[in-house]
Each structure stands twice: as structure tokens, then as C-alpha cells.
Amino acid sequence: MQKTTYILIIGGNRTTIWGLDGHERLERMIQSIKNVKLTEKTDDIPDNAPLLILNAHYLFDSRVLTALIALKDPMVLYSHDNQPAAVRTFGGQASHLLGVLVKPKNQRPEHILSGLPRYTLSELNIDFQQNLKKKDPPYILPITEDNRKRLEKELFSGSYKGVTDLVTKWLWPLPAFWCTHLCVRKGWKPNHVTLLSAVLALLAGIAFWYGFFAIGLIMGWMMTFLDTVDGKLARVTVTSSKFGDVLDHGLDIIHPPLWYLAWGIGLAGTLTPIGNLDLLIWLMFFGYIGGRLCEGAFQLWLAPFDMFIWRKADSFNRLITARRNPNLILLTYGWIIERPDVGLLLVVAWHLLSTAILLGRLIAGWRIWRQQGKLRSWLQDIDPARDRNILAVKIFTRAPIDPKRLQPAKF
Template sequence: MLVWIDAVQCGRVPKIFGLTLVERHLQALKRSLPRPARIVVDLGADGQKPRIDSSLDEAFAIEWRQVPGDFSARLQRFLAETQGEAVLLLDGATLPDARLHASLTALAASVAVLAPKEDERAAMIRLDADRLPGLTIDAADLPSLATKLQAAGVVRPYQQEEFNGFIRKLRRTIPYYMFRVETADKAAKVEKFMFWSNYKGSTDFFTRYVYPPFVWISVGPLARARVHPNAVTIFSIILALGAIPIWAVGETWSFWTGFAMAYGMSVLDSVDGKLARLTFTDSRLGNFLDHGLDMVHPPFWYLSWAYGLGLATLGWGSTLGLATILVMAFYVIDRLILKVYPSFFQRAFHTHSKLDGRMRTFIARRNITLPMFIAGYVLGYAVEAFYLIVAWQILTAAYHGVRTFWILVIDRAHLKNRRPTDVAAALKQVD
């Protein structure tokens, strides 16, 4: 497949999270399979080549073309060079859902993808090789061409129903979107839309309602400075692990220092993922570090809290010691139970129904147990709060165990070809 990007407005169109729309197209194509054989970025007569990540030049052959002519003339010139290959036509002033690039490169049909909102005037076009001979371009821009080709029967409209909008990492289904971005005001609205679209469909109360303002003011500057999310993840690891020996000291100053580090880590745990997805910098290493930290650190936090409360003096045979053993054991059991459901459905447990999505809001997880413990510490009931966390962890594991048994053994949902319920909140549309 060949790709043509109309980039005459490159340099005048605002960036989105530090990336020009042309680079966003290229990054999305880099993640598409099969990758395009050649990409022509048409800058027009006086367009300027944008800064792009060096990995893009290594991913495929990119030709930066700077030639005069209107839209029709420049596109007609490109189509004359296709030599029997399918083409994908893109607009450098349009920000489409990055998943569309992969969908269209893998498609075997001539289609036009129009923005769900008609007033956006945004489009993508995929043309099979057999549609190119004799094709005359008579349009002012790509959206106009898409409308004309669709009316002439050269392409068919691409429907939301044929687009797989489920995102496993986010535990939600998001319909594809497309925006035309020509002003700073529109860019700001699109950035907010994309920010919220990168939140998980089922998550805890604090991640959904408390942390977002802090995450929002962090992601934008980091993206524009091109800070890699792995650097954010490494700093959050330092905070998460550094709090463990500090809490164990058991002094007032050490508890508050640990709490501050823990909340810093909790916010950064949202920042790195958003930053990675919004700037196309996600990686296997980043996922391993981020999810590995999420899995490993909570029981060590519980152990550290117990030592700070006097476990070293009371001993493992004390009520506090037995409670510590229980919370660490049931944390591991709970995690193992949650590995069962995805092996049957290839998606997370908490996407199965709205009930399971709601339960994810307050089950025993770091962002719930941490404020529980802090509240108890402030009120002078730190030990009692610790016991409550132990009970909450046991109840959480019990719920997951019973619910998994019901779904797989009693209801046998995995044998009924039943699609789990999407639990995502509705996206806010761009005005």
C-alpha cells in the first residue's frame, strides 16, 4: 500500500500533545500491519517539513515532496505513480482516531471514512488499485473528494459497525472519532477529549474522580517537552519502593513522608500511561515496568505499615502479625483469581457486566486502601484501619472468587458466545 498525506497546512495547524498532525499520522501508520511500502508527504509549494521522531524514518520510506499546484493537481500527480497499488489518502489538518489507520491498511475495499460529526469536514480515503485507472480528481480538499467519490459509487462509506472499538488495556469500547484541527481553541478541546478517552472504563474512585486534575496539568507539559513515559514510570517506582523503608520507621514524620511519596506515585501511575498513549511512546518495557510495579508493591506497602505500627515488637504471632500474613496472602490469591477470567474471554474481569465495573470502583486496591489507612492514622485508629483493610482484601478476593465461579461454572457464559458488557462512561464530545 502507498500513502499520500496532504500536508500543505503543516506548520500552520496546531500540535496535539506536542506532535504535528502529520507526525501523528506517521506514528499511527508505524503501528499498522502491514506497513505501507511508501509514504508521500505533500507539503505543497512552500510547506515546511515538521520535526519527526527518528524511528519513523527507519520504519518506512518517506518522501517529503515540495511541489506547486492545488489539491487536485498534486493528488493526480501522485495517483499517476501508484503502479497498481492500493492507496490511503490522508489530510494533514485532520486528527483521526489512530486505530483507523490500522483498520484501513488491513482492509480490502475502497472506502471513505467521514468524521462522525458532519461539521468537522474531515475524512480518510482508501482506494483499491482497480479504482485508480481513469480516476479524475476534481475537489478542493480531501473531505470534498470523499463526498464526491462516495456519491459516484467509487467508494462506500465506512461504518462504525465494522470498526472494532474495544480497547483491552482500557477495558472499554470507544467508537472511532475524527476532528479537523485548524485553531488553537479547537486543539485544546481535542486534547481534552483525547485525555478523557484514555481513561479506563472500569477503575477505582480516586483514579476516576480525584487524580485527573493533577494528571491533566502534568501530561501536557511533559508531552510538549517530549519526556518519555518510561522516565515518569522509573520515578514512580523510586517513590513507591522508597516509601517502604520510610513507613517502617514508625515515626510521625516517616508516615507522612511515605504518604506524600505514595500519592505522588499514584498520580504518576496515571500520568505515564496517558503520556505513552497520547504521544505514541508506549513500549513493552514501559508496560512491564508499569504493570509490574502495580502488581508487586501493594503487599510490601502493607508489610511496611505493619512494621511502622509495631510488628517488629509485637511479633508475627500477634494479632497484627496474623493480620499482616492474611492481607499479603489474600492479595496474592485475589490476583491469581483475576487471571482466570481473561483466559476465557481475552479481556479483564471487570468488563463482564456493569456490576463488575461498579465493583472495581471501591474493591481493595492501592488507591482505596491507602486513603483508608491515612484516614485511620489521622483519627488515631491506624491499627484498626489496618484490620479493616485486611477484611476488605479478604472480601474482595471472596467476591472475585464467587463471581468467577458463577460466570464460568453456573452461568457458563464462556460457552454462550456472549459478549461482556462495556462499562465505559460516555465520552464528552468536542464542541
């Protein structure tokens, strides 16, 4: 049975990153981690209990916290500017080490810390992020007012999926950044944004049903934009909730095929009604569900990661595969050329083609799995800094921030 790790936060300043200072951010991040207990007093920590001391002058990657908690032996994690950002020890040493860590560097008896193994980020062995389909280098970055704008951009960029559709990757980031800032200033929560996007999804479907395609497309695009904002707002402010996660992902899965169904029904009252609508809708649902089943089967049976990060070609396919945003482009095209029926036909055809491609990739993965017994994601074999000359690395990963360009933390 894993022991409870006690966590003590020290230091910090008034600089806020996305509305949170370093201490508040660490507290929120710790709440989602199992087998930890946040404490403010060393007297509350049993002598033999694992203790992690975190320096709130630094912005921590959540993966770094998870790795530090998973360690079993005492150590000191140093930042790029040679400052102790985290110390892992036992409760019996808490008071002794705390007296050292709270002192300015020029007054700190370094020989006491030198008795502990010295770690850097490279020694924590942190892998790619399956949930965000990307590989970004882990970080601990100094929080100062001079660094605030860079750190906010870094956190926001880090909240994006590396492998996603072309609209989310290239069209939404800049407006989503400013909209997320607006939400933080106004105190709006991610669930507020998700609920608004749900309302827009419903209204867009109603507009499509009655043939008001232009109004429906406007609300549909607004919904997809807010669907980007709510996730980014949750991640940069560390305010994710189970309700919001279920609502967001449930909405993403349910509403797209209902939009296409409503679009088809709406065509009946236009100058371009479509024949064999029942057959087209059944084909659309077949393609939509089939594609999802291929993705699920790949991750359930063949690999512990998403199909779209298996090979570079799969990641490029994710940019345009038959998901909501690429299909919304097709519907918009049909409306622009005044042939909404063509828009629906393109959506159905694209679903079937995309599902055929995914089925082919599932079969290819199964064959390799049978031969080798294990699949690897291409993200596991690249370095985002070293391999910037590779096109896929440029598109699907971010160049790591250079800590040396940041103002050092002020204690």
C-alpha cells in the first residue's frame, strides 16, 4: 500500500499567472493527486512519512509533481538557475531542511542540501502526454512579474492538444487566448463556457432543422470556438471538474451527427431538397460510429495511446479526418456555393472515406501487434528541440521555452 506523501509549500510572491499566484496554483494542482496531504505545519508530519517541499517561486509542470511524488528516496530538484525548486525527504527532517530553504541563497548553508542526491528535470524520465496527444518537455519556470506574459503564453500553449484538427490547431489559438483572458478577468468558470456552448449547439441544430443554415452555421462555429476556450480555461486556471469533463466530452460525441441529421431534414424546405435522405443519414451514422469504434478498438486492444499518435501519417490524418470541425467546413462550403445539399453529401462521403482509412490503420496496427507484441507512438522517439527540422515535429510539437531567457526567481 502506497504511503501518503505530505506536501509543504514554501515561498511565493504576488505575481499571478492566469489569475493564480504560485502558492494557489500548487494547491489546486495537488488537490487532483491521489495519496497526498497538503500541510502547513511540520509538527503535523510523522517522522517517517514521505515529505515533498515545493517552492512556490516556480511554475511547476503537473507531470513534474507526479514524478516527484512517485519517487521513493530523498532528493533535491534544482531549477535551471541552480535553485532548489523541490526537496523530497522525510517528516523527521522537515524542520531542519525548512530552516535552510527559507534563507536567501547567499545565506544558505549549501553543505546541508549537498548531502541529498541532486536531480534535474532530465532525470525524472517524463514521457509524452497521451491525454493531450503531444510531447512537450517538462518545465519548472521562475515566477516573476517580468516573466508573467511569457509564462501565460507557455501555459496556454501547453494546454492545447498537439494532434488535433486544422481549425483548432491554426484558427482558434489567438482568439481563444484573448477570450480565455477575458474569462479570467470576469471570473467566468469553464463550466459557464461549456453550458453556453451546449446552448449554442442546441440552437444550431434547431436552425439547421428549419433550414436556417446561415444562422445555424454562425452558432455552430461559435460553439466550436467556445469548445476550445472551456478546455483551455480549465487547464490554465486548474479548475477542471468531473461534471465539466463529462458535459464537455459528452457534448462533443453526441451533437455532431444530430447536426447532420437536422441539416438533412432542413433541406426539405429549400430549393435543393435531397433524395434518399434516410439512406444518407444511415450511411452518415455508420461512418460516424464506425470511426469512433476503430479509434476505441485501437486503444483498447493494441496500444495504450490514441490511434492518431501512432505514426506521423496518423497525426496528419487527424488534421482533416471526419470530426466536427472539418465537416463544418464542408457544410459551410455547401452554403457558400448555395448548394447545402452538396454540403451534406460531402459530409457523408467524408465520413465513409475517413472510416475506411481508420479501419485500414486498425488492421495494420493489429498485424504489427501480432508480429512485435507492442506498438510505439512516433512521439516516443523524437525530441521536440533536437528534431525541429522534421515537418511532423514542427507541426505537432512545440519548441521548448528557454529558461535562460527568463528572469531568475527572486527570493
